[in-house]
Amino acid sequence: MAILLTDAMLATMTDGYGLIKDGVVAMDDRLLWAGPAAELPAHYADLPRHSTQGRLVTPALIDCHSHIVFGGHRAAEFEMRLNGASYEDVARAGGGILSTVTATRAASEADLLVQALARADQIIAGGAATIEIKSGYGLTIEDELKMLRVARAVGRARPVHVVTTHLAAHAIPPEYKGRADAYIDAVVLPSLRAAHAEGLVDAVDAFCEGIAFSPAQVERIFLEAQSLGMPVKLHAEQLSDLKGAILAARFNALSADHLEYLGPDGVAAMAKAGSVAVILPGAFYTLRETQMPPIAALRAADVAMALATDCNPGSSPITSLTLTMNMACTLFRMTPLEALQGTTTHAARALGLDDRGQIAPGLRADLAIWDATHPAELSYRIGATPLHARIFGGHLDA
Ligand code: DI6
Numbered sequence: 001m002a003i004l005l006t007d008a009m010l011a012t013m014t015d016g017y018g019l020i021k022d023g024v025v026a027m028d029d030r031l032l033w034a035g036p037a038a039e040l041p042a043h044y045a046d047l048p049r050h051s052t053q054g055r056l057v058t059p060a061l062i063d064c065h066s067h068i069v070f071g072g073h074r075a076a077e078f079e080m081r082l083n084g085a086s087y088e089d090v091a092r093a094g095g096g097i098l099s100t101v102t103a104t105r106a107a108s109e110a111d112l113l114v115q116a117l118a119r120a121d122q123i124i125a126g127g128a129a130t131i132e133i134k135s136g137y138g139l140t141i142e143d144e145l146k147m148l149r150v151a152r153a154v155g156r157a158r159p160v161h162v163v164t165t166h167l168a169a170h171a172i173p174p175e176y177k178g179r180a181d182a183y184i185d186a187v188v189l190p191s192l193r194a195a196h197a198e199g200l201v202d203a204v205d206a207f208c209e210g211i212a213f214s215p216a217q218v219e220r221i222f223l224e225a226q227s228l229g230m231p232v233k234l235h236a237e238q239l240s241d242l243k244g245a246i247l248a249a250r251f252n253a254l255s256a257d258h259l260e261y262l263g264p265d266g267v268a269a270m271a272k273a274g275s276v277a278v279i280l281p282g283a284f285y286t287l288r289e290t291q292m293p294p295i296a297a298l299r300a301a302d303v304a305m306a307l308a309t310d311c312n313p314g315s316s317p318i319t320s321l322t323l324t325m326n327m328a329c330t331l332f333r334m335t336p337l338e339a340l341q342g343t344t345t346h347a348a349r350a351l352g353l354d355d356r357g358q359i360a361p362g363l364r365a366d367l368a369i370w371d372a373t374h375p376a377e378l379s380y381r382i383g384a385t386p387l388h389a390r391i392f393g394g395h396l397d398a
Pocket residue numbers: 096097100170207235238283310312313314315316
């Protein structure tokens with residue numbers, strides 16, 4: 001059923017903010033028309049109307065990098081770090097990612113779903129209609145598939161579109177300690193093939209880092225992804241510059257993510273490949289990182305920047321995209337326009353989706369209606385949840 005959303009301050013994000021005052025949107029499950037009320041085509045004039053009463057309307061937000069399926073939490077590790085241990089110290093002592101692996105392996109699919117839904121509900125309540133969810137805390141074939149099934153189940157249980165990413169190359173499990181290549185052969189590649197065969201996975205990711213996988217090891221995984229026809233992305237240059245982004249660019253990666261230690265050569269390679277830079281200020285903040293991602297260089301090279309929560313129990317226990325936008329502005333000097341592009345248009349690109357992220361005819365009717373009148377307010381407020389209502393596939397949330 002088609003409806004009209006009226007009396008809106010539209011931020012279409014088609015040209016900068018693409019602001020339209022006294023805007024109207026006609027939609028069914030797709031957007032049909034958007035523009036000023038005075039120009040509404042006569043054939044839409046009789047549709048049922050829903051007034052936003054002057055509120056800001058944007059494309060629904062997109063969280064293009066999350067790890068919301070996991071067991072347990074890591075508050076104790078948070079406390080250890082505040083008592084002086086570094087993130088890498090904790091990881092090498094068998095804590096960190098591996099403690100979440102233990103809890104995730106022990107949890108049933110049903111338990112994991114309950115926990116993931118609680119996190120998804122917060123991201124949705126913050127205005128999102130698309131969430132990317134990674135595996136990477138199972139690290140056995142069965143447990144990686146279990147995580148991906150739970151991720152898909154989130155999308156069936158809630159009015160949200162879930163995009164899944166295989167991340168078995170997130171950490172080396174204790175049973176393969178010191179034998180990363182054996183782990184790749186025995187678990188990463190077979191779980192990727194199985195997940196692909198079951199239709200459980202949309203893209204392939206890895207953690208390229210001293211405490212995880214080397215570029216040569218990541219390349220083996222990317223070659224498998226390529227032979228399956230799957231797009232790749234990479235956790236790159238988060239803690240050091242291993243030239244992961246350059247490797248990712250060689251495989252035409254959708255994105256390279258984190259990027260605090262990205263150098264000029266990495267920026268150039270990403271620009272050439274058209275890979276999106278996914279900036280994750282929640283992890284920077286949580287780890288009290290001091291090396292800033294090269295925002296000015298990315299901007300100068302015209303690399304599209306996206307923003308995401310990276311919601312995970314260790315380095316980024318955050319479920320607010322608007323707080324993420326605020327951090328990107330205040331910590332990284334991204335502009336509020338870049339921040340909103342980062343959670344809409346550029347986030348869509350980072351997921352390889354061309355049917356969302358702007359308000360334009362033909363795109364999905366996924367919108368956010370805000371208790372705000374200007375888009376900069378979304379980045380300016382700290383820790384608020386200014387969502388008034390959300391439209392998912394043309395339906396106003398109850
Ligand atoms: N980088 C991160 O920040 C997260 N994963 C990754 O590759 C951390 C995940 C965790 O600590 O549980």
